[in-house]
């Protein structure tokens with residue numbers, strides 16, 4: 262079944278791809294080839310490719326936004342490139358120059374610029390990957406890799422209007438453990454989270470909210486989105502979010518909202534939050550999840566075997582909505598980008 266979050270209405274999330282893809286190959290002896298933009302096509306890979314056996318697979322997710330004048334801009338691509346390299350290091354994979362990563366994204370967008378949607382809330386989602394392609398069953402880091410970037414036009418995450426999601430929390434599974442791969446954007450983390458997400462669905466929830474592996478007490482994040490709470494601090498709303506560590510992925514949306522918040526008059530506090538505190542009625546005014554795909558997804562309730570806790574009045578909160586609108590306005594070029602987050606990759610062209 263499709264997600265209850267009516268993921269992206271008319272287009273569907275990541276089901277149709279543009280005409281091209283960007284590709285580079287790595288060999289331990291010769292390093293990376295140049296990036297080539299080629300027609301989008303299936304890959305020929307040996308069944309013995311190490312990715313299928315030992316899971317060396319990392320990815321990224323970033324978006325290109327149509328600007329009001331028709332130009333196209335990527336949002337913070339160098340941050341994705343840097344994170345890609347941190348993920349690569351953790352999985353004993355080769356790094357890729359930040360400029361190579363961003364140039365691959367830019368060249369792909371340029372090649373398929375007509376596929377960048379211009380409707381509000383729509384964008385071109387870019388999915389860079391790196392996988393181990395060496396054909397060998399030896400257990401060691403592969404000597405050959407494929408880097409590829411594909412692009413998918415996406416609509417707004419909430420096709421029928423932004424609504425609050427319900428998250429499920431359980432002690433049964435963990436997503437990430439200290440010393441593990443939780444801070445890397447690797448395919449295996451997602452594989453490990455799916456059973457929890459299925460359990461969440463079975464309990465009528467949209468997503469799993471993961472707790473720390475050691476104490477099963479501290480809230481960490483969702484499977485692919487960070488979690489931020491709104492509390493009253495010194496008489497004003499403040500953003501409260503768990504600090505990034507070895508078990509929480511360093512989300513660029515999270516980081517952007519924390520940087521944006523002070524400009525809207527909100528304090529930010531990075532501190533551990535216990536599940537008991539989250540489930541204490543009135544402890545938090547609002548809660549939301551954030552990530553590239555959804556931007557900001559309000560959280561209306563937390564469900565566990567013990568029952569439900571409604572956050573605020575259970576609907577999208579005012580601070581949550583304001584932050585979402587402010588972030589998307591910068592991404593879509595409708596408000597000034599004082600942070601230097603937008604990177605224009607295609608100029609306005611009359612034939613788009």
Ligand SMILES: *Cc1c(COP(=O)(O)O)cnc(C)c1O
Nearest residue numbers: 485486487510512513514552553
């Ligand atoms: C990708 C991801 C996020 C969100 O990161 P963004 O850079 O904001 O898209 C959060 N948590 C996990 C586990 C992720 O994989």
